[in-house]
Amino acid sequence: MKVVFRVDASARMGTGHLMRCMTLAEALRARGVQIRFVCREHEGNLIVQLQQMAMPITVLPAPTIKDTGTFEDYSAWLGVTQAEDAEQTIEALNGEKPDWLVVDHYGLDVEWEQRLRKHTGKLLVIDDLANRRHDCDVLLDQNYSSEGEHRYTGLVPDPCKLLVGSRYALLRPEYVAYCKTLRVRDGQARRVLVFFGGSDPQNMTGMSLEALSHPGLKHLDVDVVIGANNPHREALEKQSRERPQTTIYASRPHLADLMAQADFAIGAGGATTWERMCLGLPTVVISIAENQRPACEALAEAKLIHYAGHFSDIKTAHLTQLLKQQCHATENLNKLSTRSQLQVDGLGALRLLEVLDPSDISKIQLRPASEEDSVLYYNWANDPEVRKSAFKTATIPWATHRAWFSNKLQDLNSHLFVLEAGGLPVGQIRFDKDADEASIDYSLDVIVRGRGWGQRLVALGSDLMQKIEPVRLRAEVKAGNETSSSVFLRMGFTETPSASPGGRSFYRDPVG
Numbered sequence: 001m002k003v004v005f006r007v008d009a010s011a012r013m014g015t016g017h018l019m020r021c022m023t024l025a026e027a028l029r030a031r032g033v034q035i036r037f038v039c040r041e042h043e044g045n046l047i048v049q050l051q052q053m054a055m056p057i058t059v060l061p062a063p064t065i066k067d068t069g070t071f072e073d074y075s076a077w078l079g080v081t082q083a084e085d086a087e088q089t090i091e092a093l094n095g096e097k098p099d100w101l102v103v104d105h106y107g108l109d110v111e112w113e114q115r116l117r118k119h120t121g122k123l124l125v126i127d128d129l130a131n132r133r134h135d136c137d138v139l140l141d142q143n144y145s146s147e148g149e150h151r152y153t154g155l156v157p158d159p160c161k162l163l164v165g166s167r168y169a170l171l172r173p174e175y176v177a178y179c180k181t182l183r184v185r186d187g188q189a190r191r192v193l194v195f196f197g198g199s200d201p202q203n204m205t206g207m208s209l210e211a212l213s214h215p216g217l218k219h220l221d222v223d224v225v226i227g228a229n230n231p232h233r234e235a236l237e238k239q240s241r242e243r244p245q246t247t248i249y250a251s252r253p254h255l256a257d258l259m260a261q262a263d264f265a266i267g268a269g270g271a272t273t274w275e276r277m278c279l280g281l282p283t284v285v286i287s288i289a290e291n292q293r294p295a296c297e298a299l300a301e302a303k304l305i306h307y308a309g310h311f312s313d314i315k316t317a318h319l320t321q322l323l324k325q326q327c328h329a330t331e332n333l334n335k336l337s338t339r340s341q342l343q344v345d346g347l348g349a350l351r352l353l354e355v356l357d358p359s360d361i362s363k364i365q366l367r368p369a370s371e372e373d374s375v376l377y378y379n380w381a382n383d384p385e386v387r388k389s390a391f392k393t394a395t396i397p398w399a400t401h402r403a404w405f406s407n408k409l410q411d412l413n414s415h416l417f418v419l420e421a422g423g424l425p426v427g428q429i430r431f432d433k434d435a436d437e438a439s440i441d442y443s444l445d446v447i448v449r450g451r452g453w454g455q456r457l458v459a460l461g462s463d464l465m466q467k468i469e470p471v472r473l474r475a476e477v478k479a480g481n482e483t484s485s486s487v488f489l490r491m492g493f494t495e496t497p498s499a500s501p502g503g504r505s506f507y508r509d510p511v512g
Contacts, residue, residue, distance in 0.1 A: 001357060002034045002098040004120070006089055007105060011044030011229045013077045015198030016271040017104045018046050020126070020142075020170040024102070025055060027173075027349045031357065031422070038092045040079055044199070044229040058092040060085070074129075078107030086115035093119055100124055100356055103136075106291075110135045124356065126170075129291055136160055138355060142169040142274060142348060143295040144302070161355065163447075167379070169274035169348040174256040176346040178279060180372060182260055185280065185337050187330030191221040193262040193281070195255065196288060197270050198227035202311045204286055206232055208266045209239045209246070211320040217327065222246045223258050264326060264333060266319075269296040269307075274348075277304065277340035282333045284308050284319075284326060304340050306332075342398060345375055350424040351447055359421035361453060366460045369416035369428065374405045376418070376425050386443050389481045391500060415468060419457050421448065429461035431473075437507075438465060440475040442484075454487045462491075462508075470510035477504045 005025060009018040018039070025035045037050055040060040050057050063079020078085055085108070101120035103113065110133040113123060117135065125136040128143040130151040139156055140163040149162045156162070192212065196204045205224060212222055224240060226233050228251040240246045249258070255275060259265070265276055265283040269292035276283050285305045287296045293310060300307035308314055308322055326333070369377070378401045380386060387393050408414045413434070419427035429442040442457055462473060475493065477484045479502045488506040489495070498505035 002096065003028055003100045003102060004093065004098040005037045005102045007037065008040050008042055009044065009046045009198070010042030010077070011199055013106070014270065015046055015228060020271055021102065021104050022053070023170045023172050024349055024352060027353055031353065033357065038089055042079060046228065060088050060092065074106035078105070082108060082112040083115070086112045089116060090119050097121060102126065109133060130155060138163065140168055140352060142166055144298050144343070145295065146298055163352065163355065166274055166277065166344045167348060168351055169344055170352065171275055171278055171346045171348060172254045172256070174254045175275055175278045178256045178260045179346060182279060185263060185334065187334040189220065189263045189327040189333070191223065191262050193223045193258050193265040194267065195225040195272060196268045197272065198251070199229040200227060200288065201231065202288055203232045204268070204288060204311055205230070205236055206239060207314070207316050207319060209236065209243060210316050211323055213243045214320045216324050217320070218244070220245065223249065223262065225249045225252065225255060225258065227251055268292065274344050277344040278346045280337035280341040282336035284322060286311055286314055304336065304343060306336070338398070342375060342378065347424060350422070354421060354424055354426070354447055361451070361456055364419055364421045364453065364456065366417040366419055366464060369409065369418050371406070371409060373418055373425070374402060377401070377405055377428060380428060380443050380445065383446060385446070389478050389484070391478055391503065415465060417461055417464065427453070427457055429457055431461065431465045433469065433471060437472045437474050440473055454483065455490055458487055458491060466511060472507055472509050474505065474507045476500050477506065478502060479504055
């Protein structure tokens, strides 16, 4: 399998687009997929970094159109016309037709994509603006929005698969690894992380350091990360030397370690948002680009971040006062930490891999569930389609679920298993034993529905239950849920009158 990425980084557009594509590329390469990048030689590009990571890359010529537009003039980010970029990209493919072409660029749209259509097997667009038409097979938007998939109504072809929401955030595996060993935050503010992305042209890092130098905040340990294209490095280093307990870090492959040890953060509203949320790091967020505003406002409305506002509206005195308040908001910091981790589990790259390179049904397998799976089960249980198929359709609160899940794991009569595909959790099955009978509950993640995996999941689970204790298996299915009903009928279950109003009941005696 071959995958080509068309993505850029520059002082103007920042580094986030390239960094998330690098995350996906590393995950694909770990599976044996052949990778190639196609990047233009903008000022502030990260081409050398790609080369240091041994990522094959074709470099397109430097821009020929002078960028005199505003920060949000995305067409100017490309540096050439879409027609010229398409022609150069086709030339870079050198006659090869990759299985997937991944496009992550605000300056490209349906015009460019249609020119590349016959030169690739399938096309994946990574976007978060929802402001232009695309011609693609899959579109990924990792931003949080109350509109969800409806943001792209009329902007993509009907067959296009939409992967929308923070569960698809492309995070490096280090974030998941640190999640497993993450200390429980107590809401006390002792250490602060400051990072405003790869460029930070407005120097919000400097303003944050100025605010943190206030006598009421000088007790805090501060970690400051200066992005690769930050033009204020010299001034920031001087500020840091003048403020005790301040450590400067250059651009790094990831910030998982710094985020794990911080108690709260100050940062921009870009891709780093999802990294902070994955590690439950409460954050004062300042949007530094117009395209960051909608997601910041939506996250603030959902009480997942503290949104201070747009950079043009922020003054040092205001930021200082806000940080002093946050330092003493113990309960609020705890709530932000918990809520954010429920939104981002760090498995987005693996989910996208499963879409791009689907696992064979013969390779999927079950493992016992553990306490670490609580968030997975919570999100599966509250999936809209799962709630619609449940006898009780109300959303399950986190506190209720957490207590229930912990009790189930300790209950000797309950057996919980997680279905995995290529190391990615994609479903669950549970058996609750009562006397000589065990009831079945199962569900599949939305990305693997429609593949016929339900029957395989129940078969694998039933075999495991048979080995634990041969008992009659019973399933209660809500009337109208023809998918689950057909799964049990195909597996030789017998339908019998249901004791549940509006339900259908199926059973199968022990085999052998």
